Amino acid sequence: MAPFDIAVIALILMFAPVILAPCCAGSRSLAIHLSFTMTAAASIAAVIAGILAVQHGVNTTAIVDMGLPDLPFHLRLDPLAGFFLCVIGLLAFFVSIYSIGYVKGFSANRSIVRFVIFYSLFIVGMFLVVLADDAFFFLVAWELMAASSYFLVMYEDEKAENRRAAYLYLVIAHVGAIAILLSFGVMAGLANGFESFQGYTFASMRATTYPLGWATAAFFLSFFGFAAKAGVIPLHVWLPEAHPVAPSNVSALMSGVMLKASIYGIIRITFDFLKVYPWWWGGIVLSLGLVSAVLGVLYALMQHDLKRLLAYHSVENIGIILIGLGLAMLFTSFHLPVLAALALIAALYHTLNHAMFKGLLFMGAGAVLHATHERNMEEMGGLIHKMPWTAVFFLIGCVSIAALPPFNGFVSEWLTFQAFLLSPALHRPILSLLIPLGAALLALTGALAAACFVKAFGVTFLGHWRGHASIQAVKEVDWHMRIGMLLAAITCFSLGIFPTVVINWMDILAEKLVGGKIATTAGKFGWMWLTPYAHERASYSSFNVFIGILSVVLVTYLLLHAKRTAIRRVPAWDCGFARTTSRMQYNATSFSMPIRRIFGPLFHIREESEAIQPVRHPAYPEKLRYRLRVRDRFWTWLYEPIGNVAFFVARLVGNLQQGRIQVYLIYSFVTIIVLLVFLG
Amino acid sequence: MIDFSSFMTEVLQLLILLLAAPAFTGWVKTVKCRMQGRTYAGIFQPYRDIAKLFSKEVILAENASWIFRFTPYIVFGVTVLIGGIIPLVSIDLPLADTADVIALVMLFAIIRFFTALAGMDIGTAFGGMGSSREMTISSLAEPAMLMALFTASLGANSTSLTHMVQVMAHGQFILRPSLAFALLSYIMVHLTETGRIPVDNPATHLELTMIHEAMILEYSGRHLALIEWAGMMKLFIYSALGIAIFCPWGIAATDDPSGMLLGGVFLTCKLAAGGVILVLIETGLAKVRLFRLTEYLGSAFLFATLGMLSFFILE
Numbered sequence: 001m002a003p004f005d006i007a008v009i010a011l012i013l014m015f016a017p018v019i020l021a022p023c024c025a026g027s028r029s030l031a032i033h034l035s036f037t038m039t040a041a042a043s044i045a046a047v048i049a050g051i052l053a054v055q056h057g058v059n060t061t062a063i064v065d066m067g068l069p070d071l072p073f074h075l076r077l078d079p080l081a082g083f084f085l086c087v088i089g090l091l092a093f094f095v096s097i098y099s100i101g102y103v104k105g106f107s108a109n110r111s112i113v114r115f116v117i118f119y120s121l122f123i124v125g126m127f128l129v130v131l132a133d134d135a136f137f138f139l140v141a142w143e144l145m146a147a148s149s150y151f152l153v154m155y156e157d158e159k160a161e162n163r164r165a166a167y168l169y170l171v172i173a174h175v176g177a178i179a180i181l182l183s184f185g186v187m188a189g190l191a192n193g194f195e196s197f198q199g200y201t202f203a204s205m206r207a208t209t210y211p212l213g214w215a216t217a218a219f220f221l222s223f224f225g226f227a228a229k230a231g232v233i234p235l236h237v238w239l240p241e242a243h244p245v246a247p248s249n250v251s252a253l254m255s256g257v258m259l260k261a262s263i264y265g266i267i268r269i270t271f272d273f274l275k276v277y278p279w280w281w282g283g284i285v286l287s288l289g290l291v292s293a294v295l296g297v298l299y300a301l302m303q304h305d306l307k308r309l310l311a312y313h314s315v316e317n318i319g320i321i322l323i324g325l326g327l328a329m330l331f332t333s334f335h336l337p338v339l340a341a342l343a344l345i346a347a348l349y350h351t352l353n354h355a356m357f358k359g360l361l362f363m364g365a366g367a368v369l370h371a372t373h374e375r376n377m378e379e380m381g382g383l384i385h386k387m388p389w390t391a392v393f394f395l396i397g398c399v400s401i402a403a404l405p406p407f408n409g410f411v412s413e414w415l416t417f418q419a420f421l422l423s424p425a426l427h428r429p430i431l432s433l434l435i436p437l438g439a440a441l442l443a444l445t446g447a448l449a450a451a452c453f454v455k456a457f458g459v460t461f462l463g464h465w466r467g468h469a470s471i472q473a474v475k476e477v478d479w480h481m482r483i484g485m486l487l488a489a490i491t492c493f494s495l496g497i498f499p500t501v502v503i504n505w506m507d508i509l510a511e512k513l514v515g516g517k518i519a520t521t522a523g524k525f526g527w528m529w530l531t532p533y534a535h536e537r538a539s540y541s542s543f544n545v546f547i548g549i550l551s552v553v554l555v556t557y558l559l560l561h562a563k564r565t566a567i568r569r570v571p572a573w574d575c576g577f578a579r580t581t582s583r584m585q586y587n588a589t590s591f592s593m594p595i596r597r598i599f600g601p602l603f604h605i606r607e608e609s610e611a612i613q614p615v616r617h618p619a620y621p622e623k624l625r626y627r628l629r630v631r632d633r634f635w636t637w638l639y640e641p642i643g644n645v646a647f648f649v650a651r652l653v654g655n656l657q658q659g660r661i662q663v664y665l666i667y668s669f670v671t672i673i674v675l676l677v678f679l680g
Numbered sequence: 681m682i683d684f685s686s687f688m689t690e691v692l693q694l695l696i697l698l699l700a701a702p703a704f705t706g707w708v709k710t711v712k713c714r715m716q717g718r719t720y721a722g723i724f725q726p727y728r729d730i731a732k733l734f735s736k737e738v739i740l741a742e743n744a745s746w747i748f749r750f751t752p753y754i755v756f757g758v759t760v761l762i763g764g765i766i767p768l769v770s771i772d773l774p775l776a777d778t779a780d781v782i783a784l785v786m787l788f789a790i791i792r793f794f795t796a797l798a799g800m801d802i803g804t805a806f807g808g809m810g811s812s813r814e815m816t817i818s819s820l821a822e823p824a825m826l827m828a829l830f831t832a833s834l835g836a837n838s839t840s841l842t843h844m845v846q847v848m849a850h851g852q853f854i855l856r857p858s859l860a861f862a863l864l865s866y867i868m869v870h871l872t873e874t875g876r877i878p879v880d881n882p883a884t885h886l887e888l889t890m891i892h893e894a895m896i897l898e899y900s901g902r903h904l905a906l907i908e909w910a911g912m913m914k915l916f917i918y919s920a921l922g923i924a925i926f927c928p929w930g931i932a933a934t935d936d937p938s939g940m941l942l943g944g945v946f947l948t949c950k951l952a953a954g955g956v957i958l959v960l961i962e963t964g965l966a967k968v969r970l971f972r973l974t975e976y977l978g979s980a981f982l983f984a985t986l987g988m989l990s991f992f993i994l995e
Contacts (some may be wrong), residue, residue: 381803384745395747404790405783417782421830421839424992433992436830440823440981446786447822450793451815458800458811464743529777538839544778545761545787552757560902565738572741572802572898586800586808594816598974 004060004077006049007085007131013042014124021116028112032103035116039123040096046089046127053082057508061133061203068136074201076133079508080272084130084264087352088257090491091359092123095256098363098484099249101477105370106247115155115247121148122253129261134201135184139177142261146173146229149258152250153242165241172238176228180265183222187273190214205273215274219281222269230262232322233292234634236315240299243311244375248366251307255314256359260351263321270329271344271513279333279431286326290438292319293445298602301452301595302630304377304588306365309456310358313401316445317354320416321347323442327419327435328514330426337516339422342532344510345503345518346415352502353408353495357400360488364394367477367485368460372467377459377588379467386474391461393485398453400492403446406542406549408495411530413446414540418532448595455591464582497542500527589628596630604631686774689935690764693773696944697763701916702726702909704951711959726912733905741802741898751798752899752906758790759910759917766921769943770932771842771849780839781829784921785822788873791910792818799895810894813970817879817891820977821872827984828865831858832925834991841924849928857994861987863926868980870922871961874915878968878976889967919954923947 017035024030052058057079064073077085099119103112125145132138150173153166184200191208192199199205210218224235231239243251270277296316303309324347331340367390368383369375384391400407420439424432465471476482495502507517518532531539574580596603606629611621656667706723713720721728740749762784764775779787796815799807833839835856836847872879875892885893896907924931930946932939968976 382743384747385743391745399793402789402793403786404793405779405786410783410786414782414786417826418839421833424834429992433989436827436988437985439830440827440985443785443823443826444819447789447819450789451819454793454796454800454811454815458797458808462745462747462797462801463803463808535777536838536840536843538780538782539777540780540783541778544775545783548761548764548775548778549754549757552760553753556753556756556906560734565902567738567740569740569742572743572804574804580804582803584805585803586805586812591808591812594812594970595819597971598816598820 002060003049003052003056003058003082004062004075006045006052007077007127010042010045010049010085010089011124011127011131013038013045014120014127016042017120018117021113021120025113028108029104031112031116032100035120036096036100036103039099039120040093043089043093043096043123046085047093049077050082050084050086050089051505053077054079054086054506054508057512058082067140071134071136071197071200073137073140074133074203075131075137076202077131079506079512080264080267081130083348083352083506083509084260085127087260087355088123088126088130091256091355091488092126092253094359094484094488094491095249095252095363096484097487098252098366098481101480101482101484102247102249102366102370104478110155115152118148118151118155119250122152122250122258126257126261130264133203135188135205136200138202139181139184142177142180145258145261146170146177149246149250149254152254153246155247155250156245159245162245165238165245169238169242172228172235176225176235179221179225179228181225183218183225183269186214186218186221187269190218202268202273208273209276210274212278215277216281219270219274219277223266223285226262226265227288230259230266230318231292231315232288232318233295233315234638236292236296237632237634237639239315240303240308240311240632243314243362244305244307248307248362248369251311252359252362252366255311255362256355259314259318260355263318263325263347263351266325267513270325271332277329277333279330282326282329282331282333283431284326285322285329286435286438289319289322289324289326290441292316292322294319294441294448295602297445297448297452298595298599299632301448301455301592302603305375306368306377306380306456306460307362307375309377309452310361310365313361313449313452314354314358316449317350317358317401320413320442320445321350321354323347323438324350324412324416324419327416327423330423330431330435331419332514334426336425337514338518338533339419339425339516340514341507341510341516341518342415342422343419344514345506345532346412346419348506348509349415349499349503350409350412353400353412353492356488356491356495357397357407357409360393360397360485360492361401363481363485363488364390364397367481368394370477370481371474372469374467374469377456379469380460381463381466381582381585382461382471383465383474384461386471387461387476389476389482390485393482393489394461395457396489396492398457400496402450402453404450405540406493406496406546408492408499411496411499411540411542413442414530415532416442418538421538422533451592451595455588459586459588459591463585466582466585466587497546498527499530499542503530602633604633604636605629685935686772689770689772689940690774692940693768693770694760694764696768697760697913697916698909701913702730704916704919704955705912707952708915708955708958711956712962715959715963726908730905730909733900733908734902736901738901738903740900743801743803744898745801747794748798748801748898749903751794752903752910754794755791756906756910758787759913762787763913763917766841766917767845767924767928767931768920769940769947770935771845772933772935773842776842777840781833781841781844781925782826782839784841785825785829788914789818789822791914795892795895795907798899802898804898806890806894806897810891810897813891814895817872817973817977820974821869821980824865824977824980824984825869825873827981827988828862828869829925831862831984831987831991832866834858834988835995845924845928845931846933848925849931850933854995856991858987858991859926861983861990863922865980865984865987866922866926867961868976868983870918871958872973872977872980874918875911876958877962878965879973881967916951919951919958920947923950923954 128141188199300312327343799811
């Protein structure tokens with residue numbers, strides 16, 4: 001069967017629960033099992049289609065006679081679409097299995113059918129975004145994705161916080177969508193004149209060469225639109241609001257793959273349609289990526305809501321992907337296809353990796369939320385004893401995202417570093433000087449991410465339970481959820497151990513998009529050695545790292561346990577004082593306090609403490625109240641002024657509304673007169 | 681591609697690492713005591729310390745999880761692996777291609793990550809304090825470290841350690857101002873990462889100033905022995921890595937025994953001198969306050985950046 005047919009099957013299967021779920025609304029359990037089994041099967045089909053499409057470099061197109069008259073829908077499966085289909089399908093598969101367990105935990109008065117319908121439509125929308133081959137259909141799919149995810153964010157709509165987050169999400173998504181629409185308008189107009197609609201297919205946009213001015217307009221409009229959806233700083237504010245309040249399986253999909261639809265859009269428009277561009281475009285993308293990466297991780301460190309923390313890390317990781325894309329664009333504009341291929345592969349590999357580990361981490365956070373009904377890390381601790389499986393999976397996610405070898409996050413960051421270090425090839429002294437500073441910022445990001453995940457894992461799973469509710473009620477999650485997380489964890493590990501296999505598979509993408517390949521398996525160096533560019537330049541073997549560490553650990557363990565050893569368990573030493581309590585532990589806020597102090601000017605911090613009355617002695621208050629609020633600076637810098645201007649304009653316009661019918665009649669009369677004068 | 685003689689080089693290298701690391705620590709302590717007018721038990725005392733800890737029973741806090749028990753092994757395992765990658769007496773190592781300098785930095789990050797987690801595991805205030813500080817300081821040290829390594833790698837146009845050493849030791853000798861800056865920066869980061877004065881004091885358990893010791897405060901018996909041994913190897917490795925990158929002359933290019941013997945003699949002399957320099961720095965400086973470390977590590981980063989600037993401007 002051809003990959004395209006499999007993709008169509010995936011679409012149909014994914015759409016089926018929309019019709020089937022309402023039919024079995026009577027039985028909650030049946031609806032859950034049937035729907036999520038179908039979405040899992042559909043996701044697997046999408047993965048197969050994607051893998052085959054990339055493997056064979058297919059290029060299949062189809063026209064569906066739907067849509068408006070004379071504007072049929074075009075579909076196309078090429079390696080780039082196949083790659084993203086594979087990324088989306090893979091995470092959707094894990095999350096669908098996970099959802100069987102997770103959705104059962106929803107309270108009984110919530111409609112499962114409503115959830116299933118929007119869940120399926122959401123994934124269908126993402127599939128169609130990457131398969132669409134004309135501007136019209138792309139925007140329809142884009143809106144399907146945005147609208148259905150809006151309803152999923154709104155799923156628990158009784159809380160005002162959720163409604164507010166969903167509204168903010170909808171506003172920013174639509175501001176972005178308008179920019180994308182305008183960008184397509186520019187490109188379609190240049191492709192085939194502004195008189196007819198014939199330029200709206202991607203094929204004609206691809207065939208056109210654009211004058212620089214218009215190309216710049218099209219690029220920055222679309223980049224703005226996609227950046228708004230991807231959460232690039234400063235357009236990120238919706239992300240830490242919307243992701244935490246959505247159900248965790250939806251957050252996993254939104255953070256793991258929906259943001260990647262924007263990355264797809266940027267790659268499609270930049271490397272496929274526009275193709276030729278000045279170097280400063282790449283410079284701007286690179287700078288925005290660096291800003292997003294560093295600020296994203298710093299804001300993440302300040303959070304104590306587990307899901308909010310993960311949401312800010314999505315901002316960071318989108319930044320890292322943009323760094324790779326920016327470098328690829330820089331190298332392309334200087335006609336260095338092999339280096340561009342290296343940077344592009346780094347970006348795409350990070351796209352895949354981020355989908356996996358962020359999906360895993362959100363599923364883990366969901367499992368914790370499911371078991372403790374708590375998102376606030378200050379109320380957690382010691383969960384490793386109660387939820388050993390979830391703890392292991394979450395730890396694998398943490399290690400992956402903190403870019404530690406031999407897991408997958410490291411491979412893509414390492415490739416990005418290599419791309420950075422090849423920048424002296426640009427032969428522009430100023431770029432050669434500035435770009436390595438970007439590498440230092442990437443190193444800062446990686447180290448801060450490690451700090452953040454020591455905090456996330458340490459505060460949530462280690463130490464003593466801090467919560468007010470009893471820990472006795474906390475139980476490990478059911479096996480559906482565990483299998484979903486297990487599969488994602490295995491994928492993270494495999495992507496880290498076999499990078500050469502994956503890169504060989506996706507080398508065709510770089511060849512098609514930037515015209516270069518990276519030689520990953522050169523000559524005598526087999527699949528074990530990742531040698532981008534050249535062997536003398538740099539090499540890395542995650543397999544050796546893994547086997548090396550494992551064998552030393554095993555040998556040491558066996559040597560030390562050759563004779564029977566005993567371990568004595570005693571209470572931890574409390575320095576001779578009265579018994580220590582769990583409130584004396586370091587918590588999320590105190591853990592990040594040094595970093596908050598060092599990077600203080602980047603945050604909007606309000607900190608106050610007061611002694612609670614009555615105080616017997618002024619030097620020894622019995623109780624203190626400590627308040628800390630850390631906010632994003634961008635709210636006050638950017639969004640509040642915009643909001644204020646919008647309200648001001650609205651008030652001015654509001655003066656027109658007198659509420660008297662006579663006035664409105666006068667308005668109509670004046671309008672008709674004006675129209676007659678000018679158009680008559 | 682791995683023949684027997686290079687395999688033996690690898691085994692020899694690991695033996696040198698495991699056995700010589702405590703002696704290096706002992707040497708540093710002895711010189712430090714001489715310099716500060718104290719008496720010391722000789723350079724073999726660390727061996728006796730490790731042996732003593734291995735024979736003691738393990739006392740574990742009640743709520744310690746598997747993370748706490750697993751960490752000493754992973755710390756030890758990663759340290760030994762790193763020791764197998766960096767060239768000590770010969771650059772003909774089969775494991776050398778496993779990781780370039782960037783990957784090496786991230787391998788050290790594994791050690792830090794798990795030590796910090798172990799610090800949080802017991803749930804005492806000291807452990808959390810140590811973890812929080814360690815992660816803060818390292819996140820500032822890592823950019824400086826990578827910048828220093830980038831600057832050093834520019835000359836060889838490669839981040840592969842063997843290649844860098846080869847170009848430096850066996851290529852044409854060029855005086856590089858960029859390397860002087862990179863070396864200064866590397867030494868500052870070295871002091872940070874191995875927990876020496878002015879960043880951390882390895883000899884103290886003074887409650888409010890400790891960083892590394894706070895994280896491993898709850899360890900005992902063989903667990904502590906593994907961590908202490910790995911710590912000694914880390915000091916050895918950081919020193920040997922600095923020698924390999926900035927002063928590799930005398931290292932053997934192949935695996936013939938006489939060259940390696942010569943390489944061993946050179947390494948011993950260089951490490952002995954390096955130990956004295958380390959002690960001079962430690963004795964001459966006072967420990968810096970935690971929040972002044974930003975300036976210290978900021979200047980380390982600045983030196984590395986200056987090195988890079990001078991590479992592009994002068995070389």
